[in-house]
């Protein structure tokens with residue numbers, strides 16, 4: 652095999668290590684189709700994320716996401732940007748997005764799609780740019796991870812926002828998972844918050860065999876109902892407002908600095 656090709660492949664294998672979603676995104680981008688991105692959790696049965704959904708165009712996006720894109724102004728940071736679908740749509744609208752993601756392969760794909768994209772962890776304080784709009788979509792509260800991390804999340808967005816800037820973030824209230832047939836809700840208040848999940852992902856049936864079976868580590872992922880988000884926003888010097896509600900206990904919220 653040609654040495655250059657060998658190096659490129661070594662690099663891909665190295666990059667895909669522990670990055671199943673990035674592997675799926677990379678596979679789809681390169682080959683126009685992908686295998687199965689499996690989501691596992693100790694709390695739920697295995698599920699799948701359709702990889703083509705991660706490449707949705709503006710016409711395929713739910714109303715909440717379209718509204719977020721329309722509301723985004725000035726310098727925009729797309730956090731956890733994935734394949735870059737929102738940043739691409741923003742660019743088409745003549746806006747100025749910067750995309751970040753922790754997934755190396757996703758960032759490589761976003762760069763190939765012509766975006767200004769960086770492999771950066773949202774919580775990395777050495778990233779010091781400021782933005783007018785911080786966009787966190789497709790259950791944006793997930794990146795908060797768990798309830799205990801909420802203050803760190805707010806102090807980080809405080810660092811990233813220009814004066815007068817705002818965060819547009821979406822989530823769902825998972826209470827419907829606990830609803831009984833009579834409409835009552837069984838939530839054990841002694842348990843941890845009901846929207847706090849642990850996830851693990853695996854990419855299988857890859858088109859590109861180098862990407863087959865890539866698995867990630869377990870991570871915390873938080874679904875926050877709006878009242879809980881608003882409560883913690885206030886505690887941390889922000890106000891939260893619902894911009895729109897979706898059809899399935901989901902909402903888009905705007906967070907603004909109040910102090």
Ligand code: SAH
Pocket residue numbers: 672704705730731732733734736751752753754757771772773774788789794
């Ligand atoms: N916003 C995209 C992708 C959502 S999936 C879309 O709507 O299609 C969540 C993304 O967040 C993944 O790509 C994951 O790699 C990224 N992510 C998770 N934690 C992150 C963190 N701390 N900093 C930056 N990106 C993160």
